[in-house]
Structure formats: C-alpha cells, structure tokens
Amino acid sequence: MNPSTLLKRKGMKPEDSVLLITAEEALENILETIDEYCPHLEMDKMTKEDISALLNSYADCVCNYHPENQHQERAVLLKHFDMLKQYGMTDDDYEALDFC
Numbered sequence: 876m877n878p879s880t881l882l883k884r885k886g887m888k889p890e891d892s893v894l895l896i897t898a899e900e901a902l903e904n905i906l907e908t909i910d911e912y913c914p915h916l917e918m919d920k921m922t923k924e925d926i927s928a929l930l931n932s933y934a935d936c937v938c939n940y941h942p943e944n945q946h947q948e949r950a951v952l953l954k955h956f957d958m959l960k961q962y963g964m965t966d967d968d969y970e971a972l973d974f975c
Contacts, residue, residue, distance in 0.1 A: 878900075882902060885921075887923060893931070902929075906918065909952065912968060912971045913952065917962045918962065925959075925962075953973065
C-alpha cells in the first residue's frame, strides 16, 4: 500500500512532519513493519483519527527505543494494540511484534 495514497484518502497531508520526517515517511516505515509482522492488519479501514494517533506516538517511540529491527514502528503498533485489533491485528501479530 502506498503511504501517500492512504494519507490523502483519509484527508491527511503526506508532507506533514512527524518528528523531522514527513507523515508519509513515518507511515511508510510503519507499513513496512505491518507487512512483516501484522499481515492481517487492515490499515486502509482505519480512521483518520486512528492513523493520526499512530503517527503522533511515533515520536515518543523513537525516543524510547533504538532504531534497529524496526523498534520504533513495532513500539507504535504495540502501544495501540487494542485500537488496532478492530482493524484485524491478531494476538499472534502482537507476539511477533513484541520485543521479549
């Protein structure tokens, strides 16, 4: 899925900044992590508010975890697990994402 297309479809600006990167860049990183760890998560069904919550927490997760092995992106998805379950994330996905 193209991050720019998804953001525009939800009425969000791909060029908006998240940290020092754009919303499109942050979402692209998160989508790569979803492809690898959460194949059932249906991002295209998410609301604008829920996608915003993921992007807004990206900065906190970058500060809390080192960048190797998609830790920031995994942390964003783990932090919002309860919300993401309604879009198809499974307990198996959570286990695959978990750092332990």
